[in-house]
Amino acid sequence: MASYFVGIEKAPLHPLQAPGLVLKLAADEIPSLEEGSPIIYRGITIGGVMQKEFDAGGNPYVIVGIQKQFVNLITSNSRFWNSSSSMVKIGPAGIRFELFDLKSLFIGSIEVDSFGPAGESVDNGMIFRLCANESEARFEDSGMTISLVAKEIPTIEV
Numbered sequence: 001m002a003s004y005f006v007g008i009e010k011a012p013l014h015p016l017q018a019p020g021l022v023l024k025l026a027a028d029e030i031p032s033l034e035e036g037s038p039i040i041y042r043g044i045t046i047g048g049v050m051q052k053e054f055d056a057g058g059n060p061y062v063i064v065g066i067q068k069q070f071v072n073l074i075t076s077n078s079r080f081w082n083s084s085s086s087m088v089k090i091g092p093a094g095i096r097f098e099l100f101d102l103k104s105l106f107i108g109s110i111e112v113d114s115f116g117p118a119g120e121s122v123d124n125g126m127i128f129r130l131c132a133n134e135s136e137a138r139f140e141d142s143g144m145t146i147s148l149v150a151k152e153i154p155t156i157e158v
Contacts, residue, residue: 020068021122022050025080025110026061027130032082032108039064039110040083046070049110062130064110074112075119079137080130083111113137 030052039047047066054060066074110130115138131137 020071021066022124023064024127025130030060037108041112077119078114080112081134081137083109
């Protein structure tokens with residue numbers, strides 16, 4: 001009969017809470033995310049951060065799980081970004097501070113959405129880029145180029 005047991009370092013997911021889809025999000029840095037940080041799609045939590053690691057080259061990434069009932073929301077054109085849990089607006093009426101989610105304030109959060117045409121379904125292990133903010137996510141891979149051409153530039157007098 002055994003007199004002692006050796007446990008694993010991290011608790012396994014409960015079978016009823018197992019994600020339907022596991023993805024890898026690569027980024028230049030991930031300072032505000034921790035295990036348990038929520039993944040939010042249009043205001044609804046659809047998953048969470050499972051692990052925070054470094055690849056062989058020393059680049060950070062997070063492993064995220066998407067709940068089974070929300071797997072169809074993630075497609076090949078989905079974009080993920082590090083979400084701010086608060087916002088400061090300065091305007092004529094003064095300074096306005098909004099706090100969206102107390103949990104996200106402490107452990108961060110990731111938002112996800114799809115922009116453009118419908119994408120293809122994705123498989124476990126697919127790698128996405130974790131953008132720094134929503135603007136970066138919206139215009140990632142857009143291929144948009146703006147060129148300004150002038151036939152004649154008049155002189156400017158001051």
